[in-house]
Structure formats: C-alpha cells, structure tokens
Amino acid sequence: MPVRSQLIKLISCAVALAGFAQAPALAHPHVFVAVKSDIIFAPDGRVTAVRHAWTFDDMYSAFAVQGMGKGGKPSVEELNALAKINVEQLEETGFFTFIRAGGRRVEFAAATDYRITMDEKKLITLHFTAPLKEPASAGRAFVMQVYDPTYFVAFEMEKRDPVRLNAAPNGCSLNLMQPPPLPEADARKLNDSMGTNVSPGADFGLKLAARVVVACP
Numbered sequence: 001m002p003v004r005s006q007l008i009k010l011i012s013c014a015v016a017l018a019g020f021a022q023a024p025a026l027a028h029p030h031v032f033v034a035v036k037s038d039i040i041f042a043p044d045g046r047v048t049a050v051r052h053a054w055t056f057d058d059m060y061s062a063f064a065v066q067g068m069g070k071g072g073k074p075s076v077e078e079l080n081a082l083a084k085i086n087v088e089q090l091e092e093t094g095f096f097t098f099i100r101a102g103g104r105r106v107e108f109a110a111a112t113d114y115r116i117t118m119d120e121k122k123l124i125t126l127h128f129t130a131p132l133k134e135p136a137s138a139g140r141a142f143v144m145q146v147y148d149p150t151y152f153v154a155f156e157m158e159k160r161d162p163v164r165l166n167a168a169p170n171g172c173s174l175n176l177m178q179p180p181p182l183p184e185a186d187a188r189k190l191n192d193s194m195g196t197n198v199s200p201g202a203d204f205g206l207k208l209a210a211r212v213v214v215a216c217p
Contacts, residue, residue: 029148029151029152029153029154030060030152030153031056031057031060031152031153031154032056032057032060032153032154032156033054033055033056033057033153033154033155033156034054034055034156034157034158035052035053035054035146035155035156035157035158035162036052036053036054036055036157036158036161036162036163037050037051037052037053037144037146037162037163037164037212038050038051038163038164038165038166039142039144039163039164039165039166039168039212039214040129040166040167041138041165041166041167041168041169042135042167043167044135045137045138045139045168045169045216046135046136046137046138047101047132047135047136047137047138047142047214048131048132048135049129049130049131049132050095050097050099050129050130050132050144051113051127051128051129051130051166052095052097052126052127052128052129052130052146053125053126053127054125054126054155055123055124055125055158056123056124056125056126057123058121058122058123061118061122061123061124062122064082064124065078065079065082065118065124068082073118074118079115079116079117079118079124080115080116082116083114083115083116083126083127083128084114086114086116086126086128087110087111087114087126087128090111090128091108091110091111093148094107094108095108095111095128095130096146096147096148096153096155097130097144097145097146098144098145098146098147099132099136099142099143099144099145100141100142100143101136101137101138101140101141101142101143102136102137102139102140102141102142103140103141106132106133106134106136107132107133107134108130108131108132108133109130109131109132109133110131111128111129111130111131112128112129112131113127113128113129114126114127114128114129115127115128137216138168138172138214138215138216139215139216139217140215141213141214141215142213142214142215142216143211143212143213143214144163144211144212144214145206145209145210145211145212146209146210147205147206147208147209148205149202149203149204149205149206150199150201150202150204150205151190151199151200151201151204151205151208152199153205154208155205155209156210157176157210157212162176163176163212165214168214168216169216169217170217171216171217172214172215172216172217173214173215173216174212174213174214175212175213175214176210176211176212176213177210177211177212177213178210179207179208179209179210179211182207182208186200186201186204186207189201189204190204
C-alpha cells in the first residue's frame with residue numbers, strides 16, 4: 001500500500017485535506033505519538049470510556065496542517081474538520097486502543113468530544129473520547145494498551161502523568177508497566193526495517209507497548 005494510503009488509513013486524512021500528491025520520505029515507524037489517557041468511571045464503579053490526548057511529532061504535525069490557515073496557523077474550523085476525519089478513520093482500527101476486562105476484549109462505540117489543538121511549538125494534539133460499547137468492570141484485572149500492531153505508528157505514554165483514573169471508586173490502583181527489552185532477533189528485525197516502508201512484523205507494536213493495569217476492590 002502506498003505511504004499516502006497508509007497515512008490516511010492508519011492515522012488520518014490530513015494528506016487529503018492538504019492536497020498532497022505524496023507523503024515525504026519516511027523511515028519505520030513513520031509517526032510518533034505521545035499518549036495521555038483518562039480512564040472514565042461511572043457512578044456504579046464500571047469503566048465507560050477512555051479519553052485520549054495524542055500529541056504528534058513535529059514532522060507529522062507540520063505535514064498534517066500544511067496548506068491550512070494563514071501564516072501557518074490553521075483556524076479552529078480547519079482543526080475541527082481534521083479531528084472529525086481523524087476519529088472516523090480511527091474507529092476502523094478500534095482507536096489503536098486494546099482493552100481486556102476480566103479476560104475479555106472490550107469494544108468501542110463512535111468517538112465523541114473530538115478536537116485538535118496546536119501548541120506554541122506547533123505540535124498538534126488530537127483529543128477525543130472513546131466510549132465503551134458496554135461498561136466494563138475493573139474489579140478484576142483491567143488492562144489497556146495503545147499501539148499500532150505493525151509499528152507504522154509508534155505510540156509512547158507521556159512521561160508525566162500519562163494515565164489518570166476519572167471518578168474511580170476508592171481503593172482502585174493503577175500501574176503502568178513498560179515493555180521488556182526486545183530479544184536480540186527482534187531488535188535486529190527492527191533495525192533492518194529502519195529507512196524502509198516494511199513493517200518489522202505484525203506484532204511489533206504489541207511487543208513495544210506499555211501496559212496500563214487497573215484493579216478495583
């Protein structure tokens with residue numbers, strides 16, 4: 001699949017909005033995203049949604065908004081339109097968010113409360129809420145990971161306060177577990193894929209993904 005199509009399919013339609021003929025030359029992974037998440041609880045103690053804030057790297061941020069606004073500053077309307085296209089595409093991937101509650105996979109409904117902001121460094125952040133189709137209990141191990149299985153997009157949790165529990169019952173605990181170092185053979189595959197458009201493997205995103213573990217009494 002061409003890089004332009006992969007960008008549209010995997011992370012957004014920014015290419016189409018900017019009217020680009022092709023994406024710039026990229027190595028693998030192609031997009032870097034810093035993740036902050038809120039796990040949202042209902043009054044009955046069950047998880048009902050995940051609210052994400054994804055900050056994109058400087059190269060992708062510039063690429064996504066090129067051609068928008070005046071003086072390189074997109075309007076709120078343009079950013080909102082870009083956010084809408086992003087979340088609609090992300091729904092096809094389950095928002096790159098993988099949750100298991102009580103050993104069962106959790107599914108998401110359509111995103112809400114979506115918007116894109118730009119900071120003083122011109123980095124864009126996609127904010128959105130991903131509601132669960134059905135509320136999930138955190139009474140047993142509730143595990144969340146954010147990753148692209150092919151590692152086309154590299155997701156990393158923010159270093160400061162990456163995950164928060166919103167309205168969680170008293171006694172809930174949160175642990176962020178970083179992935180172990182890659183075995184030598186996998187590290188070699190990843191190194192060999194650098195500078196190419198070939199994924200190091202269909203499960204590399206999982207191997208490099210942090211685990212958010214929530215447990216409530």
